[in-house]
Amino acid sequence: MGKRRVAVVGAGLTKFVRRAQETGPELSHQAVKMALDSADLKLKDIDMVTLGTAPDAFDGVHMKGEYLLSGAGGNNKPYIRNFVGGGTGVFAPIHGWMHVASGAADICMVVAEEKMSCCHPHPAGAFITIFDHTTEQPLKPTLIWIFALEMRRYMETYGLSAEDIARVAVKNKKNALDHPSAQVAEEVTIKDVLDSEMLAEPVHRLDISPSSDGAAAMILASEDVAKRLTDKPIWLDGVGWNLDTSYWATRDLYYPRYVEKAARMAYDMAGIKEPSKEIHVAEPYDPFDYKELHHMEGLMLCERGEAAQLTADGVTERDGNLPICPSGGALGVGNPIAATGLMKVIEIYLQLKGDAGKRQVPGDPRVGVAQAWGDLMQVGTVTVLRR
């Protein structure tokens, strides 16, 4: 039996906030309920549920899959948690795709949740255990180190300035003004970014997305079911994921080759030969502003080293030739890690349906890509959607 074609038929998204009153299961429940309502389905119609959530250390709950089960609508169903660090949010629908493409499920609920505020006062410390316990942790690393090291290497390789990078934060925070879920949408200038607190050179406070609480949900269905449910199915036509070596200091950080490998896998599946021409809208992962540029290059949406110039030229604005992060991204909407990735896939879904409201990109987009990234700067997860 070959692979079955898989469609997106519904989605839900909570507001992203710094400290949610709701618990993780309550956040998940909200997103799942919105997704069911959007597709005019009941929980009993869902065959299987897959849930993505990032490290247990944020919630301080050891078995987060079990903890979130009820809110995710997984009771008494085939249910599983998936995890690839920061890449989880885009891997979650890939995992859902496996459920449906394989024929195991006709309708699969995909949920992504993160409640980072439980780790109080700041979740940064929870990240120390991502570093090697013997050869790195004794140096007391903080998460920002790896971003600072990678950002500097990227800037040095292509001769980019701090302004080149800051422009992404300005664009995404502005885009997020039109997103009802946004946590840190605002009009800022390049100067505001460069004047914000210097945390780890070259990374300023406003180069970074916030820590957030939030949840997202998406419903996937097989082709025959999707055609019954909607006259406008959006197809999940390409999926790809890839992990590079965990010896992260032994590979050149200027280019995310694992993102390229994941993208090639997804593009091959979707029959995309020239991504820079065939993809109309993209949501690369932007937890830091330089990452959007880095990932545009890994996704082969432009030449290596070219992303900053395209951004400066306005090509990546919502009304540009290649809109990038029209949602507002992690930098503007917020970054509840796994939920952010799924928020990005949802944004592409809405854009291709023509349902993105004030965020709708012009030109009747038909093909879009969403991507996330994570673990120890080593995983790329990519989905290609098509109308």
Added chain:
Amino acid sequence: MTIIKVPVKGLSSKEYERSLKVTWQPELQYAWDNGIAIGKYLEALKDGKILGSRCEKCHRIMLPARSFCELCWRPVDEYLPVKDTGIVNTFSICHVNWDASRLKPREPRHLPAVIEIEGASAGMGIMHLLGNVKPKDIYIGMKVKAKWKPRKDREGTITDILYFEPVRK
């Protein structure tokens, strides 16, 4: 299905302080075995050497030492010391601590770097710290050398190298 209204209430700092909550400060302790390859690596550090391992199939000399070549998927053929000098591949001047607390104005900044170690295959870097250098003088491509703890103080940990300092001509 345009998403217009979204649920969830974010708490302001004041509301958060007033809200009822349960707190927990875990006191967990772990002991991580060094394993075979890293065990040798740490023993070599105690001896003032940086240990790599060599694979005869791909001809790489890898850092840190590992017991199997992850590319050729076979046991390494040899453990061997490389030099204790290297080139700065990238670096940061960091103003915050591991838990995001801020350094005080006069505290020395953290200076993490990826250092490509000489004698290993091209691109074989390790993360460590720079020291004995003004932050503004650091640059990519700078040649550095390990500053070792005095022999009697070494414990067989990565901090037996205090930092890497510029090689001054």
